[in-house]
Amino acid sequence: MLIEILQQTINGLAIGGVYVLIALGLTTVFGILGIAHFAHGSISMFGGYLTFFLVTAQGLPVLAAIPLALLAGILLGLLVEILAYRPVRNANHINAFIVALGLTMMVEGLNLQLFGHEQVVIPTGLSKVFRLGGITVPELRLYVILAAILLVVAMMIFVERTKTGQAIRAVAENRDAAILMGVNVKTIPLIVFSMSTALGVAAGIMVGALFAIAPGIGEGLVVKGFAVLILGGLGSFPGAILGGTVLGITESIAAGFISSAYKDVIAFVVMILVLLFRPQGLLGRAP
């Protein structure tokens, strides 16, 4: 039983890592700019597709393709902010909401046109399996978990320890006060979107390597991402990390010990229960 619990926890950690990255990207945009960036899932799939293209069609090693895809993600984030969201920044919230929906359809269509409708799996060549007692950890999953931890730590250092990070947090806290303190608020959305998109691309690569990328998968991811946001607390970075991990492990344990047929249902029931007792989410601040 203990082995099964540990195995399910490790199973859940890999997918939890993906949820964390998706949720961090979403929470950054939502917490700081107040935009429900629905296209985030489709954009992360774009990153996965791009990596697949670089590896299979251009013959790049996967370790060379990943930084290129992340760089493309950063540039794409800038474009999204400048072309899609900046024009509606000062308009009613519903405008940004509609732009987000339109952008989702556009990116989905773009993925379909550029990369086709077939499911693709990013070839990594990692097929070793580590065994410890009765627990098995595939090499690829281990690297995904480690990469997710690394990215989360890097982001936390950036946000907590750098001047730009402090500026981002200041804008999130109080935009007017940040302006008065001399923060250049015009560049903050650009930084936020590039950072968020890069995290999304990283998540897309992980999904593409662990599982598969196909039309429609991004939508599911973004729904889970928003669920994590609510579970962890809107706009809270530690909340997104905790929420993503909890959701991943809960799904895995629920499927293993209750029923795989209700895997998603059980995960969302847990979310509802948490919100009943902590409406602000696990680590969100009470209003």
Place this chain on the structure above:
Amino acid sequence: MPNPKLTRACAALALSLVAGTALAAEKKLTIGVADALTGGGAVYGLPQANAVKMAAEEINAAGGIKVGADNYKLDVIAYDDKANPTEATNAVRKLIDRDGVKYILGFCCSGSTSAVASFIGNEKAVMLVGNAAERSITTKKIPNLVRTRPPADYTGQAAGTFIARKGQKRIAVLGALDVGFYAQYVDSVERELKKAGGEIIAREVFSLKDRDMTPQLTKIRGLNPDAILVVGYVEPAAFVYRQAVELGMKIPRYGFTSGSEEQFLRVTTSEQMEGVWDLRPTELTLLSASKNGVAYHANYTKKFNASPSPSSPYAYDQVYALKAAIEAAGTVDNTEAVAKALRNLPVPSQVVMQYQPVDGKMFDSNGQAYTSNGAFQWQKGQWVFVEDLPSDSKAYSQFLSTLN
């Protein structure tokens, strides 16, 4: 000086020949395809649509369909139903109402096919179902519907006997059990296992979009089964096979998936697939194919730059069955006569699948065709046909006739 009477006679003959040829050559028959061209079902639907187009081109190149003095060339319109019931209904309505199509082929997936089957009986059209395996599609006695693929439980019965014969008693199932025909397949397997003293110890589920099967597999691993049985679409099934190896499971793996080597290798490695069994209708596998099958494989690969999926000839065969039925009925306009001709059709010589005719006819009175069933095993990078699975098409046809 030429004889004016002879000249006039020659000119009249030439004119009548030219006119006759022109009339025969200009006739066009549009057939429709409703199938999953994108999304999860596309692994079955897209190859089916390709197969219909290829068969139509072959028929056209050979002169078309002869109806009396006319020769009809086939024109194919294909719509994407995304394996979704609403999309399939819309696609078929569009084919019938807007495009004026009377013959609709394809239909890889059961949910979307059942939706269309529910109203096709009221239409002046003929529906030819391919890979969709839900039993109820041919239990409703719809006179203008036929299906080339046998129902899933027909195959499940043979698969259950095979697994029991291998001596495995405790079987864990992992599959798309919320899809009716997969559940029917598993029920049939269970019945046969019970007869041999075996049992199904777990029924774990995945959905079409699931790619992480490790929670279910970890649970199954904890139950120590003698074997696992995987029933579902190729892509999720491929992940099950891959992740079972990653979790260190070394028990026999049986499946009901009908995927090609190429489709599995997009997800797994050949090493991870080694030894997997696929217990399914004896569909297209190069090593067991007939002469038609070998030619089909070569032509398809050349034309589409990809191997055909094993189930794709169900759709290819639909076109030749339709051709034979139209020629037998002597009409393209009277769909009732064509539907009736389909029910009385001997197996056409051009088909790829190895059908087991019932009373000498390709389709039984329910509109159902039967192929033999086979045990295929993944060996060194390819599916190898190992043996036939005994299947009694006549007995099953009688059983099917008793259902509503």
